[in-house]
Amino acid sequence: MKLAPLIRRLRREELPVDTIELARFLIGKSIVRRLPGCRLSGRIVEVEAYPVGDAAGHAFRGRTASNRSLFLGTGYAYVYLSYGSSFMLNVTSEEPGVGAGVLIRSLEPMEGLRSMERRRRTSKLFDLARGPGRLTMAMDIDGHCDGRDLCADTTLWLGSAVRRTGAIGRSVRVGLSKEVKRLRRFYERGSPYVSGPRRLSP
């Protein structure tokens, strides 16, 4: 399956500036990663929004050296290390100077399956990029990607949808101790590539 011609790079003007709108918009879109000798891509099937004023968001206490990428504007990568072992990929939102973003939680793998399998040490298709820490490992995303412009970078960028997007579900977010009741997690209904407890993704 030749997907490369089907995926068109998204321009910044196409991205909703509002965090919640961007989260919904990203479901069904593509993440593309170019590595030496191979290209990886996946379809976004699950995200979480961390808008302005959200106590669970990393920008809540203001800008610091580690979260500065969250303040770049809409369409940049904010990558950080969680629990000492897992990198998390976020797409930033809002105007420059405002700290907010969307956590990418799960991908449906499309291109570069063999490369992902090697990096993830599993050949189970459903487990390759299901979960935020897993997808960064599968896509070889780490701190080097922090701050990249996802609308301009040649190694990591946002692409168009490759097929019609299914119905979008909404739920509480996974693994939080603050703002636990906010319905800020979005996912494609019926996708087997979605993480979290099944009760959250009816």
Added chain:
DNA sequence: TATGCGATATTCT
């Protein structure tokens, strides 16, 4: 299928 726990590093208090 569901729940529980340890590993792990960086940041902020």
Added chain:
DNA sequence: GAATATCGCATAG
């Protein structure tokens, strides 16, 4: 010193 937007394995039902 505590907390953390997780994962993978273990165990029980």
